Structure formats: structure tokens, C-alpha cells
Amino acid sequence: QIQLVQSGAEVKKPGASVxxxxxxxxxxxxxxxxxxxxxxxxxxxxxxxxxxxxxADTRYAQKLQDRVTMTTDTSTSTAYMELxxxxxxxxxxxxxxxxxxxxxxxxxGQGTLVTVSS
Amino acid sequence: xxxxxxxxxxxxxxxxxxxxxCTGTSSDVGGYNYVSWYxxxxxxxxxxxxxxxxxxxxxxxxxxSGSKSGNTASLTxxxxxxxxxxxxxxxxxxxxxxxxxxxxxxxTVL
Numbered sequence: 001q002i003q004l005v006q007s008g009a010e011v012k013k014p015g016a017s018v019x020x021x022x023x024x025x026x027x028x029x030x031x032x033x034x035x036x037x038x039x040x041x042x043x044x045x046x047x048x049x050x051x052x053x054x055x056a057d058t059r060y061a062q063k064l065q066d067r068v069t070m071t072t073d074t075s076t077s078t079a080y081m082e083l084x085x086x087x088x089x090x091x092x093x094x095x096x097x098x099x100x101x102x103x104x105x106x107x108x109g110q111g112t113l114v115t116v117s118s
Numbered sequence: 119x120x121x122x123x124x125x126x127x128x129x130x131x132x133x134x135x136x137x138x139x140c141t142g143t144s145s146d147v148g149g150y151n152y153v154s155w156y157x158x159x160x161x162x163x164x165x166x167x168x169x170x171x172x173x174x175x176x177x178x179x180x181x182x183s184g185s186k187s188g189n190t191a192s193l194t195x196x197x198x199x200x201x202x203x204x205x206x207x208x209x210x211x212x213x214x215x216x217x218x219x220x221x222x223x224x225x226t227v228l
Contacts, residue, residue: 035217037164044121044222045156045164045207059215095163103211104154106175108163 002026004096004109011115012086019082020112022096029077030054035099036070036081038092039111048094050102051079059102083114091116122147122208122220129226135196138223140208141189146218148189152211155184155193158222159204167206168193195225203227 007021022034036048049060051070058070069082079096094112097105123141130136140147140155147153153171156164166175168184171191181196191210195202208220 037219045209045219047209047217047219050217061216097164099217101211102215102217103152104166104169104209104217105156105164106166106169108165111163 002098002107004098004107006094006096006109006112009113009115011117013118014087014116016086016116017082017084018086018090018114019080020094020096020114022079022081022109024077024079024098027098029072030074033099033101034070034072034079035097035102035105036068037095037097037105039095040089040092043092046092048081050099053079086114086116088116090114120218122210122218124206124208124220124223126221127224127226129228130195130198131228132198132200134198135194136198136225137195138193138206138208138225140191140193140210140220142191142210142218143189145213146210147186147191149213150211151186153184153186153191154209155182155191156207156209157202157204158207164207198227200227 005023030053033052051058053072067084071080096109098107155168158164171186172184183194206223
């Protein structure tokens with residue numbers, strides 16, 4: 001069955017960076033892209049960006065494009081999202097989701113809680 | 119990119135039908151048939167319920183249906199059940215090749 005398994009919860013200090021992984025299984029990794037979506041406590045879903053697992057092309061949300069980098073490792077079917085210069089506003093659950101050209105998210109990871117605290 | 123506009127909350131009794139709206143612009147909802155709807159229960163990851171305006175993924179109940187008119191998309195849930203109580207989000211592909219989400223709607227089953 002199709003699964004996206006994300007790395008565990010992280011606690012970071014303001015100004016630090018976090019890198020979340022998302023390991024895919026049950027389908028051909030390079031046939032679908034990966035969206036990254038985050039959800040702050042009690043808030044809605046926020047699209048962060050998309051990466052093509054085939055070409056490594058990326059599209060980022062304008063508000064995050066200076067701080068976020070999305071990459072993939074096709075040898076392990078794993079996608080990564082790194083967010084730098086963390087502030088308290090970045091505290092959220094981060095999700096990866098399988099996607100076709102950023103049009104929808106059909107399978108989701110379980111989420112990774114990122115806490116930002118001094 | 120501004121978030122798509124959804125009502126903050128809707129409610130209905132078991133067996134009834136409810137509709138959740140999702141309003142965007144001609145640069146997103148109105149311009150593409152790439153509107154999706156997601157259901158999210160507390161503490162869980164979102165689940166895709168409708169894609170490409172009106173298509174249901176395998177395994178999703180036919181009580182869920184989607185439609186679009188102009189810049190507004192809608193999700194209708196018929197025969198409301200207690201298990202439908204959740205948050206619902208719409209999303210749309212945009213002219214900037216990005217994805218835009220709605221603010222979310224809390225569905226309460228009375």
C-alpha cells in the first residue's frame with residue numbers, strides 16, 4: 001500500500017534550521033511529486049511548496065522561498081524539506097503529500113511536529 | 119496568494135445534507151478544474167475526499183460530491199453521519215503554478 005513516513009518530532013531554537021524527511025513506498029517514487037504543507041496549532045493548512053521527484057524542479061510559496069529548500073533522494077525514495085532561520089511562527093505540524101504537478105495531495109504523511117522554543 | 123474563502127463553520131443533523139463553499143478568483147478556482155477537498159479529523163492528517171472538482175478517490179463514500187460554478191466550488195455531504203464531523207479544506211491550483219488552500223470549515227453534526 002502507498003505510504004509516506006515522516007521523521008520524528010523536532011525541538012529547535014529560534015534562528016536554527018530543521019530538516020524533515022518523508023520516505024515513500026508502495027508506488028514509483030519518480031512518477032509523482034511531493035507537496036509540503038504545514039499547519040500551525042489551531043490553524044488551517046498552508047502550502048509550502050512542491051518538488052518534482054523526476055526532475056528536482058521546485059516551486060515555493062512566495063513567503064517562504066528565501067528560507068526553504070526541498071530536495072529528494074531517488075535512491076531511497078525520500079523527500080526532504082529544510083526550513084532555515086526558524087521563528088515561533090514556524091512552529092507547526094509539517095506534512096508531506098504525494099502530488100501530481102502540485103494540483104492535489106492524494107496521500108499524506110503522518111505529520112512531523114516542529115516546536116520552536118528558546 | 120490569498121487563501122480561498124470558506125465559511126468558518128457549518129452544521130447539520132444526521133441524515134441531512136450540507137454544502138460547504140470555497141470562493142477564489144479567476145486565477146485559481148475559476149481558472150482551473152483542479153479543486154480538491156480534504157477531510158481532517160482532530161490530530162490526524164488530512165484525507166483527500168474530492169479531486170478535480172467532482173471526482174472521488176477510490177474508497178470515498180458517494181455521499182460526498184463536488185461541483186463548481188465560476189469562482190466558487192462546493193462540497194456537498196448528503197445523509198450526514200456522526201463520523202463526518204471534522205474540518206474540511208478546499209484547495210485549488212493557481213495561475214502561479216502553486217497550490218492555494220481555503221481557511222477551513224468546521225462541520226458539526228448535531
